[in-house]
Amino acid sequence: ENIIEIKGIKKCFDAFVAVEDFNLEVKKGEFVTFLGPSGCGKTTMLRMIAGFELPTEGHILLNGKDISSLPPNKRPINTVFQRYALFPHLNVFENIAFGLKMKIVEVTYKNKNGDTIIRKEKLSRTVIREKVKRALEIVDLEGFEKRDISTLSGGQQQRIAIARAIVNEPEILLLDEPLGALDLKMRKEMQLELKSMHEKLGITFIYVTHDQEEALTMSDKVVVMSDGMIQQVGTPEAIYNEPNNVFVADFIGESNIFDGKMYGNKMVHFCGAEFTCMDDLPVGSDVDVVVRPEDVEMTTMEKGQIKGTVRSVIFKGMHYEIAVQSGDNEILIKSTKSAVIGELIGLNIEPDGIHVIHSQTNINVYDGTLTAIDKVSF
Numbered sequence: 014e015n016i017i018e019i020k021g022i023k024k025c026f027d028a029f030v031a032v033e034d035f036n037l038e039v040k041k042g043e044f045v046t047f048l049g050p051s052g053c054g055k056t057t058m059l060r061m062i063a064g065f066e067l068p069t070e071g072h073i074l075l076n077g078k079d080i081s082s083l084p085p086n087k088r089p090i091n092t093v094f095q096r097y098a099l100f101p102h103l104n105v106f107e108n109i110a111f112g113l114k115m116k117i118v119e120v121t122y123k124n125k126n127g128d129t130i131i132r133k134e135k136l137s138r139t140v141i142r143e144k145v146k147r148a149l150e151i152v153d154l155e156g157f158e159k160r161d162i163s164t165l166s167g168g169q170q171q172r173i174a175i176a177r178a179i180v181n182e183p184e185i186l187l188l189d190e191p192l193g194a195l196d197l198k199m200r201k202e203m204q205l206e207l208k209s210m211h212e213k214l215g216i217t218f219i220y221v222t223h224d225q226e227e228a229l230t231m232s233d234k235v236v237v238m239s240d241g242m243i244q245q246v247g248t249p250e251a252i253y254n255e256p257n258n259v260f261v262a263d264f265i266g267e268s269n270i271f272d273g274k275m276y277g278n279k280m281v282h283f284c285g286a287e288f289t290c291m292d293d294l295p296v297g298s299d300v301d302v303v304v305r306p307e308d309v310e311m312t313t314m315e316k317g318q319i320k321g322t323v324r325s326v327i328f329k330g331m332h333y334e335i336a337v338q339s340g341d342n343e344i345l346i347k348s349t350k351s352a353v354i355g356e357l358i359g360l361n362i363e364p365d366g367i368h369v370i371h372s373q374t375n376i377n378v379y380d381g382t383l384t385a386i387d388k389v390s391f
């Protein structure tokens with residue numbers, strides 16, 4: 014069941030196109046992440062969902078209804094920003110309760126004659142106290158009600174900001190680089206906690222980050238963006254293992270990207286070796302060949318499909334990062350085995366580790382038109 018449908022969204026700031034041709038469906042309860050480099054339009058798209066910006070073209074549907082004309086406070090959507098935007102002069106309880114105290118609810122009564130009367134009322138203090146207590150439990154800060162904001166660490170302040178955003182039970186929580194201000198250790202911890210909060214709450218999260226590792230760790234679905242456009246939508250595994258184009262392959266994880274050429278009967282040629290490709294591509298067409306460093310295996314020169322000279326070896330703890338020169342190409346390898354600089358070695362690539370991305374010559378790979386992927390077999 015889709016909670017959000019984004020249809021043909023375009024957003025211009027004067028002549029500048031910040032978001033274009035944006036189509037996406039988000040399922041109820043999903044954890045979706047917009048991932049892309051700084052300036053690619055993530056925040057702009059999020060602000061349109063929240064209602065802080067209006068689209069130039071297109072529609073956003075919430076539970077099947079167009080919400081374009083609804084102001085932000087009428088949408089069942091809250092946002093957590095990178096800068097927590099807490100009120101420094103209010104304590105934790107007052108920060109979280111702030112929105113609840115403003116909230117007007119309709120309460121139904123029966124009078125002496127048995128007539129039904131509907132009255133508009135503020136939430137009672139008991140209800141507010143109970144809701145704040147629950148929100149603090151969810152962010153793992155029980156009993157922090159009376160603390161001053163200034164006495165809290167960055168991580169704790171961000172949790173308070175999250176508590177404030179969930180206290181009135183929105184259907185969707187938008188999070189715009191919420192961990193950006195935290196140090197690495199705290200960020201890793203909060204990633205896992207946010208994921209468990211998402212499970213506890215059962216509401217839909219739309220998360221924005223430029224950090225690919227964060228996106229892969231947390232999301233059910235990743236939306237990779239560049240230059241205002243979606244490059245690929247998929248599970249973290251699909252985005253990593255089956256990149257749609259060179260941009261995605263390069264942005265997510267590390268990749269070797271080689272120039273290749275199709276020739277003969279389903280053959281692709283790169284790094285001085287040739288491989289059989291399962292799909293027919295026009296003879297002579299230029300292709301980009303994407304190979305993950307962990308999918309390259311070192312062997313003796315005689316046994317290698319590709320031959321080269323070891324240029325550098327760096328110890329990384331879990332593995333070695335080894336650069337091998339083969340003709341004009343430098344091939345990056347991640348291996349548990351070390352190698353000797355200057356040695357002539359052979360390399361083999363697992364069939365699953367080779368992606369041939371078909372490009373027509375001179376088409377800019379960033380424009381999202383290059384999407385054909387073909388697995389290669391030997």
Ligand code: ADP
Nearest residue numbers: 026029031049050051052053054055056057058
């Ligand atoms: P991201 O969040 O991915 O870093 P943004 O959505 O903030 O990117 O910005 C996308 C592009 O739109 C940037 O080039 C930015 O300068 C531009 N932009 C964003 N908001 C405005 C605005 N209010 N007026 C003009 N340009 C804007």
Ligand code: MG
Nearest residue numbers: 055056057189
């Ligand atoms: Mg942003």
